[in-house]
Amino acid sequence: MNRFTPHITRIVIPTQVLGLVGIGVLIYNQDWVWLWGVFLGWVLISGCGVAVGYHRLLCHNSFKCSTFSRRLLAVLGCLGCEGSPLFWVALHNGYHHSHPDTERDYHSPRFGWASSYLLWQFKLSKTDVSFRAARHLTKDPFIKFLHVHYYKVVWGVVLVMALVSWKMALYGLLIPMFWSLHQEGLVNTFCHLKSWGYRNYETKDNSNNLKLLGLLTWGQALHNNHHAFPNKYNYAMKGLELDPAVPLVHLFKKRSS
Numbered sequence: 001m002n003r004f005t006p007h008i009t010r011i012v013i014p015t016q017v018l019g020l021v022g023i024g025v026l027i028y029n030q031d032w033v034w035l036w037g038v039f040l041g042w043v044l045i046s047g048c049g050v051a052v053g054y055h056r057l058l059c060h061n062s063f064k065c066s067t068f069s070r071r072l073l074a075v076l077g078c079l080g081c082e083g084s085p086l087f088w089v090a091l092h093n094g095y096h097h098s099h100p101d102t103e104r105d106y107h108s109p110r111f112g113w114a115s116s117y118l119l120w121q122f123k124l125s126k127t128d129v130s131f132r133a134a135r136h137l138t139k140d141p142f143i144k145f146l147h148v149h150y151y152k153v154v155w156g157v158v159l160v161m162a163l164v165s166w167k168m169a170l171y172g173l174l175i176p177m178f179w180s181l182h183q184e185g186l187v188n189t190f191c192h193l194k195s196w197g198y199r200n201y202e203t204k205d206n207s208n209n210l211k212l213l214g215l216l217t218w219g220q221a222l223h224n225n226h227h228a229f230p231n232k233y234n235y236a237m238k239g240l241e242l243d244p245a246v247p248l249v250h251l252f253k254k255r256s257s
């Protein structure tokens with residue numbers, strides 16, 4: 001098995017290094033005014049791109065939107081550094097939801113916290129993954145284009161942004177890209193341990209809800225709710241639960257749906 005996939009060398013390592021450089025430069029220069037850029041990037045990449053675009057729309061088809069919005073969300077999702085839309089959907093639907101917390105669930109904490117947080121990616125080879133669960137997306141040539149040219153798309157956006165403003169690229173893109181991977185690692189790890197958080201529903205997996213982490217992860221940490229009702233776009237179900245991704249969904253959702 002090829003343990004050191006191109007995704008690790010071309011995306012994970014460089015964005016983690018550059019994201020840390022970005023945090024260091026921001027602190028060294030005391031560019032606190034640029035925190036708005038970091039926040040905007042977090043909303044666009046982690047919120048709109050990954051939580052709304054990749055997860056709620058492309059994986060679970062939980063709302064309808066225009067073709068333009070769908071493609072825009074897919075590009076923003078690419079910047080989350082978690083693979084192409086086809087890869088993310090194939091892994092999430094075909095493995096995580098189909099076989100949660102079994103040996104077929106790549107990022108289950110049953111293999112250890114470090115594995116579910118990040119190291120599972122090092123164990124993954126492209127040839128391991130079946131794309132059957134992402135078949136519904138292959139009719140869209142733009143989604144296929146993003147899959148084939150994923151690395152070029154990611155670094156092309158960074159390059160164009162750097163030519164416009166290196167600070168916006170470093171703070172507004174690379175810091176949120178750095179964080180996106182950690183956001184996903186936190187959910188994969190701490191939202192699949194029955195000993196953490198609470199469960200509203202008796203699902204067949206070990207998913208739980210963590211309200212505070214939900215605020216930092218665009219609702220993704222209301223994870224037991226999501227596993228119980230994967231096709232609902234609002235993961236807040238009971239009590240004081242809050243899903244910050246819902247207003248973002250409403251921005252893109254077609255009025256009639």
Ligand SMILES: [Zn+2]
Nearest residue numbers: 096207223227
């Ligand atoms: Zn899960």
Ligand SMILES: [Zn+2]
Nearest residue numbers: 059092097230
């Ligand atoms: Zn899901």
